[in-house]
Amino acid sequence: MNKQSVLLAALSLAALVPSHAQTMDRPTYKVGDAWVYINENALTHLRSADSRFRIAEARPDGYRVIGGTQTAPNITWDIDGATLAVDKGNVIAYEKPEMQWPLAVGRKWQTVSTVKRVDGITASRKYDVQVETYEDVQTPAGTFKAFKVKTTGWHQFDKSDANGNNRGYTDRTDWWSPEVGRPVKTELRDGGPQDRTIRTLQSFTRN
Numbered sequence: 001m002n003k004q005s006v007l008l009a010a011l012s013l014a015a016l017v018p019s020h021a022q023t024m025d026r027p028t029y030k031v032g033d034a035w036v037y038i039n040e041n042a043l044t045h046l047r048s049a050d051s052r053f054r055i056a057e058a059r060p061d062g063y064r065v066i067g068g069t070q071t072a073p074n075i076t077w078d079i080d081g082a083t084l085a086v087d088k089g090n091v092i093a094y095e096k097p098e099m100q101w102p103l104a105v106g107r108k109w110q111t112v113s114t115v116k117r118v119d120g121i122t123a124s125r126k127y128d129v130q131v132e133t134y135e136d137v138q139t140p141a142g143t144f145k146a147f148k149v150k151t152t153g154w155h156q157f158d159k160s161d162a163n164g165n166n167r168g169y170t171d172r173t174d175w176w177s178p179e180v181g182r183p184v185k186t187e188l189r190d191g192g193p194q195d196r197t198i199r200t201l202q203s204f205t206r207n
Contacts (some may be wrong), residue, residue, distance in 0.1 A: 002189055003125070004105055006145070011031065012146055015085060016174045022104075022134055022145075022178075023103060023104045024085045024102055024103040024104075024147055024176060024178045025101055025178075026079070026080060026081075026099075026101035026102070027081060027178075027181035027182070028058075028181075029055045029058060029081075029181065030055065030058060030206075030207040031055050031056065031057065031204060031207070032054070032055060032205065033054070033055040033181070033204075033205060033206050033207055034052070034053065034054040034055070034205045035052070035053045035054075035180070035182050035201065035203075035205075036051070036052050036053075036201070036202045036203045036204070037050060037051040037052075037053075037129030037186075037199045037200060037201055037202060037205045038050055038140065038199065038200050038201075038202050039051055039148045039197060039198075039199050040197070041196070041197060041198075042187070042196040042197060043196065043199050047190065050202065051067070051199065052067055053065050053066075053067060053075070054066045054067075055074055055180075056177075059079070061079055062076060062077050062078045062079050062084065063076070063077040063081075064076060064202065065077055071115070073086055073087045073088065073089065074086075074087040075087070078094070078097075080097055080098065080099040080101065081099065081181075081182065082094070082097065082098035082099055083159060088118060089117075089118050090115050090116065090117050090118065091115070092113055092114070092115050092116075092118045093113060093114045093116075094111070094112070094113045095112040095113060095114070096109070096110055096111050096112040096113075098111045098113065098129075099111075100129075103131050103147045103149065103176060103203075104131060104147075105131050105132070105133060105134050105147070106130075106131065107130070107131045108128070108129065108131075109129050110124075110127065110128055111126075111127050111129055111151070112126050112127075112201050113125045115155075115160045119129075119144050121157050121158060121159060122158045123155045123157050123158075123168075124155060124156045124157065124158075125153065125154075125155040125170075126154065126155075127151050127152060127170060128151070128152055128153050129148050129150070130149070130150050131148070131149050131150075132148045132149070133147075133148045133151050133177075134146070134148070135148060137175045137177070137184050137185050139184050139185060139200045139201040139202075140200060140201065140202045140203075141180075141184070141201040141202055141203050141204060143165065144175075144177040144179055144180060144184045144201075145177065145178070145179070146175035146176055146177040146178075146183075146184055146185070147175065147177075148169040148173060148174075148175055149173065149174045149175070149176055149178045149183075150172075150173050151170065151171075151172045151173070151174070152169075152170065152171050152172075153169070153170060154167060154168070154169055154170075155167070155168050155169075170188075170189070171188075171189040172186065172187065172188045173186065173187045173188075174186050178207070180201065180204050181206060182201075182204070183199075184200070184201040185198070185199065185200050185201065186198070186199040187199075
C-alpha cells in the first residue's frame with residue numbers, strides 16, 4: 001500500500017469516528033453570566049413566566065444565583081451547577097452528586113439526595129442518570145451541540161402531600177451545551193402525562 005492509500009484509509013477511519021467522542025468538562029461561571037428560558041406546558045403549549053438566572057457571586061464551593069421572576073427566586077448552586085437551596089423554598093442535600101463530570105455519551109451514574117420542602121415534607125430521591133447522545137438542539141437562542149442527559153427514578157415522601165401522594169416518579173431530560181454551560185433544553189415529567197413541561201433557552205450571556 002503506497003503512502004497516498006494509507007493517508008486515504010486514515011482519513012476514512014477518522015470520518016467514521018462518532019460525534020459523541022467529545023466530552024464536556026464541569027463548567028465554571030463568572031459574575032454576570034446569565035440565562036433566560038421559556039417555559040411551556042408540553043400538552044397545552046401554554047406559556048408560563050420565563051425563568052431567568054444570573055450569577056451574582058462565584059465562590060470556591062458554588063454560586064449565588066439571582067432569579068428574575070417569582071418562578072426563579074434566588075438560588076444557591078453547588079460547584080457542579082446543581083441546586084442546593086431556593087430562597088423561601090427547597091433545601092437539597094446530596095449523598096451522591098447530581099452531576100458527574102466530564103459528560104460523555106454512554107456514561108451512567110446514580111444520584112441520591114434529600115429535599116426538605118417549604119411545606120415541611122421531606123423527599124428522599126434516588127435517580128438513575130445516563131448520557132444518551134450528543135446532538136444538535138434547536139432553541140430560540142440558536143442551534144447548539146448538546147449532551148442529552150436522561151434522569152429517571154422515584155422519590156419517597158416522609159408523609160403524604162396535600163394531594164395524598166407519598167411517592168412520585170421523575171422523568172427528566174436535559175440537553176447540556178458546552179458552549180452555553182447550562183442545559184439549552186429541559187423536558188420534565190413529574191407526575192402524570194399532563195405534568196410534562198418544556199424549558200428552552202431564549203438567550204444567554206457568558207463573560
